[in-house]
Amino acid sequence: MEVALAPRVRSFGLVDYLPTVAKMRDFTMNRTAETPDEFWVLEHPPVYTLGQGADPKFGPRMANGIPVVQAERGGEITYHGPGQAVVYTLVDLSRRG
Numbered sequence: 001m002e003v004a005l006a007p008r009v010r011s012f013g014l015v016d017y018l019p020t021v022a023k024m025r026d027f028t029m030n031r032t033a034e035t036p037d038e039f040w041v042l043e044h045p046p047v048y049t050l051g052q053g054a055d056p057k058f059g060p061r062m063a064n065g066i067p068v069v070q071a072e073r074g075g076e077i078t079y080h081g082p083g084q085a086v087v088y089t090l091v092d093l094s095r096r097g
Contacts, residue, residue, distance in 0.1 A: 005036040007091070012042040014082060017049065017069055027090055037096075040088040044080040051075035 012020070020042065027038070048059055049071040059068055059077050071078075080086060 007037040007039055009039045009041065012040060014043045014045065017044045017047045017080065024088060024090060037091040040090065042086055043082050043084060044086060046081045049078045049080065
């Protein structure tokens with residue numbers, strides 16, 4: 001019987017969106033069958049993320065200094081900011097069946 005690896009919970013505090021996405025890609029590309037799943041708990045400085053189906057006309061209507069970033073997820077526009085907990089799940093779904 002295969003033993004499931006216990007997931008790790010990691011807390012990063014306040015971190016920028018784009019470098020975090022790059023670290024998640026790196027984690028995913030370099031994981032092995034022995035790499036435990038991870039849950040990343042963090043906050044982002046103010047940023048709007050546009051999902052693949054997002055229509056920019058529904059985003060900020062005027063320049064407000066908050067970056068707008070295209071995201072690889074589905075959905076529309078999401079605002080992230082300090083004090084808002086974000087949890088990214090880096091889970092090997094095929095391993096979990």
